Amino acid sequence: MNVADSERIKSLLLRDGYQETAEPEEANLIILNTCAVRKHAEDKALARLNSLKHYKRKNPNLIIGLFGCIPSLYGEKLFREFPHLNILCGPKGIGKIDFLLDKAKNGEKAAALDEKDGFFDDRCLSAGKNKEALLPIMQGCDNFCSYCVVPYTRGRERSKPSSQIIEELRNLAGQGVKEITLLGQNVNSYGKGLAEKIDFAGLLKLVSKIKDLEKIKFMTSHPEDISQNLLEVIASGKKIEKRLHLPVQSGSDFILKRMNRGYSAADYKRIVQKAREFIPEISISTDIIVGFPGEKEEDFQQTLKLLREICFDSIYAFKYSNRPKTAAGGFKEQVSEEEKERRLQEVFKVYRERVKRTKEALVPGAF
Ligand code: SF4
Known part of the structure; x- marks a missing residue:
C-alpha cells in the first residue's frame, strides 16, 4: 500500500511538470513516504528525515515533505521536532498535494493530516516499467487487531466504487499494463458500505473481463473473511493468480x-x-x-x-x-x-x- 501511495504521489507530481532526479543535491522537492507499522521502520524514516537538513542548508528553497503513516500518527508536533520540514501529509491527504506545495512555496508550513476524502482518483497512475501496476481498491481497516496502527493512521475501511476501479483499470490497460495487483488492507471485505451490492469475488469477476489485462493479483486477505464463493472465483478465473x-x-x-x-x-x-x-x-x-x-x-x-x-x-x-x-x-x-x-x-x-x-x-x- 505504501508503494502504491508513492506511485500515486509520483504520478501527480509528474503530471504537474516535476521531473525525477536521483541526486538529492539537485532536488527542489524531497518527499519521504513513511510507514509506521513497526518501530524500526519509523526510526529509519525519521533518521533519514534528520539527514535531509544538510540539503536544506545548501539549498534553502528546498521543500521537504513527510508523507504517510508517521505524520498521521504524530501530527503537527513533527514541525517542532524537525524545523526543516515544510509539509506533513497523511495517507488520506495525498489528493491535496497541489494545495500543500503552493502553501510551502509561499513559505508556510502545510499539513493535510485528517482528510475525510472518500476516494482518490487514480486515473493519473502511470504504467510501471514492467507493464505492472498497483491499484488500491479500498482504504483503511475496521478490524482493530490489538497490535496494529493502521485503523488509526489510514482510518476506517472505505471501498472504492467498482465503476471507478474498472475505469482506472481500463486506463492502465490502455497504457499497456498487463498485470495488476488489487490492494487493500483486507481485500476480502471489499464492498462493505458501498451503495452497490458487490463483494470481492464479484469485483474479481468484473476485473477479469477487462480484455487487455492478462494477470490479476491481490493482497492482503484476512482469514476470517475467506468465503467459499471467493475460492471458487479464484479457482475458475484463468487470469487470477x-x-x-x-x-x-x-x-x-x-x-x-x-x-x-x-x-x-x-x-x-x-x-x-x-x-x-x-x-x-x-x-x-x-x-x-x-x-x-x-x-x-x-x-x-x-x-x-x-x-x-x-x-x-x-x-x-x-x-x-x-x-x-x-x-x-x-x-x-x-x-x-x-x-x-x-x-x-x-x-x-x-x-x-x-x-x-x-x-x-x-x-x-x-x-
Ligand atoms: S486486519 Fe490487518 S490492517 Fe486491519 S487492523 Fe488487523 S493487522 Fe491491521
Whole structure:
C-alpha cells in the first residue's frame, strides 16, 4: 500500500511538470513516504528525515515533505521536532498535494493530516516499467487487531466504487499494463458500505473481463473473511493468480484472542485446507509476529507447531513492535528483545526445515 501511495504521489507530481532526479543535491522537492507499522521502520524514516537538513542548508528553497503513516500518527508536533520540514501529509491527504506545495512555496508550513476524502482518483497512475501496476481498491481497516496502527493512521475501511476501479483499470490497460495487483488492507471485505451490492469475488469477476489485462493479483486477505464463493472465483478465473497471502500471526488461541484476530488456529487450518482442496496449485504465504505481549513459551511452541503442520510457500516473520494508540501498547507482560530475537530465529529455522522436507519428498527416488 505504501508503494502504491508513492506511485500515486509520483504520478501527480509528474503530471504537474516535476521531473525525477536521483541526486538529492539537485532536488527542489524531497518527499519521504513513511510507514509506521513497526518501530524500526519509523526510526529509519525519521533518521533519514534528520539527514535531509544538510540539503536544506545548501539549498534553502528546498521543500521537504513527510508523507504517510508517521505524520498521521504524530501530527503537527513533527514541525517542532524537525524545523526543516515544510509539509506533513497523511495517507488520506495525498489528493491535496497541489494545495500543500503552493502553501510551502509561499513559505508556510502545510499539513493535510485528517482528510475525510472518500476516494482518490487514480486515473493519473502511470504504467510501471514492467507493464505492472498497483491499484488500491479500498482504504483503511475496521478490524482493530490489538497490535496494529493502521485503523488509526489510514482510518476506517472505505471501498472504492467498482465503476471507478474498472475505469482506472481500463486506463492502465490502455497504457499497456498487463498485470495488476488489487490492494487493500483486507481485500476480502471489499464492498462493505458501498451503495452497490458487490463483494470481492464479484469485483474479481468484473476485473477479469477487462480484455487487455492478462494477470490479476491481490493482497492482503484476512482469514476470517475467506468465503467459499471467493475460492471458487479464484479457482475458475484463468487470469487470477493462484496465491493467497493469509496472515496467521500466531498459532496460539490465547494470543490470537489477545490480538483480536477473530479466528482460532483450528479455524485457520480449516481455511488453508479448504483453499488447497479447491485450488490444489495454490501458493499460500503468511505473516507471523513473535513476542506479542503475554506470549509464553507454550504459546510460541503452538506457532512452531502450526508452521510444521502447514507448509507455507513463504513467510514474513517479525518481532512484535509496540505502537502508539494500539490496545496492545498498553498490555503488560512485554517480552524482552533478546527473547523475541531468539523466537524469530527459531521460526525461520523451523520454516526452513519444513521447506527442506517438502522439497526432499518431491525428489524422485527419495523414498
Ligand atoms: S486486519 Fe488487523 S493487522 Fe490487518 S490492517 Fe486491519 S487492523 Fe491491521
